[in-house]
Every structure is written in structure tokens, then in C-alpha cells.
Amino acid sequence: MTSPRPLRLSVLDLVPVRTDQTSADAVAASRELARVADAAGYHRYWVAEHHNMPAVAATNPPVLIALLAAATERIRVGSGGVMLPNHAPLVVAEQFALLEAAFPGRIDLGLGRAPGTDPVTSWALRHGAGGVGEDAVARFPQYVDEIIAMMDTAGVGLEVAGRTHPLRATPVASGRAPVWLLGSSDYSARLAAARGLPYVFAHHFSGQGTAEALALYRDQFQPSELCAEPRTFLTVNVAVAPTAQEAERLALPQLLAMLTLRTGGPLGAQLLVEEAEDVAVPTEHERLLAAMRERWIIGDPGTAAHRVRELAAGFDVDEVMVHPVAGAYAGTDPAAAPARAETLRLLAEAAGGLDW
Template sequence: MADGTGPALPDGTGPALSVLDLVPVRSNQTSAEALTAARSLVRVAERHGYRRYWVAEHHNMPAVAATNPPVLIGLLAAATERIRVGSGGVMLPNHAPLVVAEQFALLEAAFPGRIDLGIGRAPGTDPVTRYALRYGAGGVDDSAVERFPEYVGNVVSMMEESGVSMAVAGRTHELRATPRAAGRPPVWLLGSSDYSARLAAEQGLPYVFAHHFAGKGTAEALELYRTRFRPSGDCPEPRTFLTVNVGVAETAEEARRRALPQQHAMLALRTGAPLGPQMLVEEAEATTVPDQHRGLLEAMAGRWVLDEPAGAAAEVRRLATTYGVDEVMVHPVAGAMASEPADAAPARERTLALLQQAMAPARSGRD
């Protein structure tokens, strides 16, 4: 099945590939240079036949420029012609449902048939930034998180051509995300626990478990989603895919070396260490890892796909078969050297090109 619903892949085939981008900001980059690198990376992804390109929502992080998915999606979709562009994801409790619906209805109108709306429930930031983002105008409560299922339904309905009706002061008011919708982007639920798996199954929505971030619990979440799934008009069968941290280079040693900056960033995040811009490879190599954290770093690397092209392709195919998906979303974790251009990400581009080229023989004649 072409939608990643669950069957094991037949011999001689491979999964479709997509891309997840957090738009990392390196120690020698400005935000503008990081965005220029992202525009170049999405063009590489399109040129090599990747299915979709998603950007995440994170706030007030010195190494991440992906703060506003709708703005980024507009920039990236305008820089390409065919690849699907979407959010992985919009953190819905940070926003009014109508605002999200309006943003993505307009994106769908501008780039019909190319937009995905991935929705998450996590804040995507620290508590102080969360306060400033959600409640700076006054009032603090968790109703947005508690009402997440309702808000997901609201976003979907508001993007429909018919919109929704609201009863206020004895009168019925019509709400539409855009005056005359000709289509609606598919809505995906994202998560790293079983909460979103259950909700996606109940609402008949596509679902993605954050395997690249959680590293465990993937099989259980996908099984829960598939067994409890209730068909809907938009999604008659369970639909999912796998997300994986991937670094590919000419040699496995170089792939592991290039992944060091991202590993140090994740280690700092998981251990509560101060966060900074993403290191260059040379900076990561010169950084001493405390003995008590070496095991965590090694375990992290062991869950990532860091290899030469043939080995990486084989591992991606194995993961797709293990989890019963026919699409894998690659988060390219290859870092940069000090000598490389600040407005480009050559190793991330190489990861996408080398992996797709290595996967291509397995898919020859498939489409």
C-alpha cells in the first residue's frame, strides 16, 4: 500500500522517503543563513524524489530556527514545485484552532495538493516561553491541552468548505477558515506516547509516532493505533510512517563523525545542560563528554542510522519492514565543518542524495 498502512514490504522493494527538518542553526550561522540552507535542502529533497518535507515547531531554542511552521512551509513550498510540504508539527495548544485552520487553508489554496498539517500536543518549548507564547495577554490555564481532542476536530471542520456553526447569544454564526475552500490539507496527529495514537485511531486520522525522538515504544504505539482505528471518510484505513535520525556519508566512520554535533545537542537536552547553537564537527570532537553520560550518548547513536550508503539503505529497509510501513521520514543529522559555507548544509544534502541513490535499485520498477 502506498500510504504506509502497515504491511511488510515485499522483497526487492523499499519504502518511500521523506524529510523532517528542524532548521538547525550552527555556531557559525545566522538565522538567515540557516533558512537559506533549508531552502537548498528542500530542493535537493525534491530533486531526489523525496515524498514530503516537514518542519517542526520549537521556540526559544538557540539551535533551532523552526519556530513558525506555516511561515516556513510557505517559503519552502514557494522554492519547490512538486514535493509535499508540511508541519511535523504545529503544537496546537500554543495556538487558537481558527488561526491554525486559516493558515493552512491559505497554504492549501496557494499550493493545492502539496500541503500537510501535522498536529502535536506538546508545548515545544520551556515553561517560561510557553507562558509568553500562550498567555502573555493574561490568564494561565491548561484548558488548551485538556481540550486538545475538541480543538483537533475544530481545525479539521473549519477548513472544510462548509465550515462550522457557533451559537453565541442566541444567534448562529458561521466560521470558515477561508471563503471558498477548494480542498483541505490532510491532518496528521503526531506524538511520542500512546495518547495521540488513541486519539488518531478514535478520530480516524493518520498518525506518526516520533520514533526519531523517543527511540522506544514505537511498535506498541503503532499497534495500538492500528487495532483501535475507526475508519473515516478521509482516512478509510490506518495510515502511518516511521521517523528516523539518519546520517549517510561515503564511509560509516565519516557518517558517525558528522552526527556528533546533533548527538551533543540531544545529550544536552536530555541531561538539562545549557543549550547553545549546534556545534560544528570540530567543536563537537573537542568537547569532553562526562563519564556518566557516555552510555546515554552511545545508546543514542545505536538507535540512529549512521552508515555508508548501502548499509544505511539496508537498515532503513529493515526498519520499514520491522514496523510495517512503506514510508520513512528521514531527519538528516549530518553536521557541518568549519570550512563549509555558512549558508548551506552540504553533509545534510549528501545524506539525502546518497540514501536515495542507494535505495533506488530496490525500488526500480516499483512505481
């Protein structure tokens, strides 16, 4: 009998902010969570970029990556992702060139095309950042090419007034952080395939069209010096606890937060478990909540690990990035996220016992 191929586990962190936390608490909790992932053998730890959201402190991936890489020893740390239309390409290239210099071989640069925020905040971010509004989104392929070129050891030549001026993200680069394209539609799948870049579909957020996007990416992939063959993995929301019943309780705050986001309700800090249990879900929203719940992995360690393995086999990937969505009970240390840490520990232990 053929043994199943090895499966890597990684982590996606939005740096959630609970009703009992300050931003400082949320960052401290994520720093400790990264240490847990590092010790448990997870392969990479990515942080997202979202702006002006009461429940998310992941506003600046490069700053968070520096904090988390400094707090860990071997795990890869990266962005999942930098929302490129919000930033000047040279600034992103400089940030990640410095991160790669400080933590060589441990940095990933994931690039996204979505704004990651509301229109007003998006305008504030993009004003003066190389493009405003739809122009910045339309120039996404150009920006990707520019970042890759500027992070190269040779840099690029910039034509100004008939003269070529050398432009490098850092003076003497000895390496370049791998660039990944991220997306929740087929746009980035097509671009990644055409450019010969690694690609990740946001299965944890969308849950729809994953198989189609991955098939398109693999079918259209053109090998490049950066990536010889298609390279991808899967993201999924996960809550693991000693019992399935406890895992369901711990997942409820994030489920309600996503329901609010999808139905246009007022956003707030993430509820504690007891606060979430007091919320009455409108009848017209129950079906949507159940549909989201079905796409998440919530359960005891053995069940969760088995479902992760099935998911990886179903989408033909050898890496799964888990977004630990377990909430917290009243009275939890505000600077800690013990249920999220337990999700990572229990899943890693169960995965090790399943002959992966």
C-alpha cells in the same frame, strides 16, 4: 519470490542553527535542502515547531512551509508539527487553508500536543491563544475537531447569543490539507484511532514505545471519511556519508546536542564537527550517548539504505521520514548544509539500487 513493497522516503527538518550561522543562514540552508529533497524524489518535507532554542530556527511552521513550498515544485510540505496548544484553532485553520489554496494538493497539517518549549515561553505563546497552561492541553481533542471542521468547504456554525454564525477558515475552499496527529506517547495514538486520522509516532526523538503505539493505533482505528484505514509512517535520525567513519564524525554534533538536552545541560547553537570532537563526554553520560547512537542510522549509503529498509519492515510501514542530522565542518558556507544534502542524495541513490 515476492518483491518488497515500494517504500517512500520523506524528510523532517528542524532548521538547525550552527555556531557559524545566523537565522537567515539556517533558513537559506533549509530552503536549499528542500530543493535537494524535491529533486531526489522524496515524498514530503515537514518542519517542526520549537521555540526559544539557540540551535533551532523552526519557530513558525506556516511561514517556513510557505517559503519551502514556493522554492520547490512537487514535494508535499507540511508541519511536523504545529504544537496546537500554543495557538488558537481558527488561526491554524486559516493559515493552512491559505497554504492549501496557494499550493493545492501539496500541504500537510501535522498537529502535536506538546509545548515544544520551556514553561515561560509556553506561557507567552498561549496567553490569549484560546487557552492558558494545562487548559489548552486538555482541550487538544476539541481543538483538532474544530480545525478540521473550519477547514471544510462548508465551514462550521458558531452559536453566539442564540444565533448561528457561519465560520470558515477561508471563503471558498476547494480542498483541505490532510490532518495528521503526532506524538511520542500513546495519547495521540488513541485519539487518532478514535477520530480516524493518520498518525505518526516520534521515533526519531523517543525511540521507546514505537511498536506499542503503532499497534494500539492500528488495533483501535475507526474508519472515517478522512481516512478509511490506518495510515502511519516512521521517523528516524540519519547521517550518511561516503564512508561510515565520516558519517560518524558528521553525526557527532547532533548527538552531543541531544545529550545536552537529555541531561539538562546549557543549550547552545549546534557545534561544528571540529568543535564537537574537542568535547569530553563525562563518563556518566557515555552509556546514554551510546544508547541514542544505536537508535540512529549512521553509515555509508548501502548500509544506511539497508537499515532504513529493515526498520520499515520491522514496523510494517511503507514510508520513512528521515531527519538528516549530519553536521558541518569548519569553513562550510554558512548559508548551506552540504552534509545534510549529501545524506539525502546518497540515501535516495542507494535506496533506488536496492529494489525497493
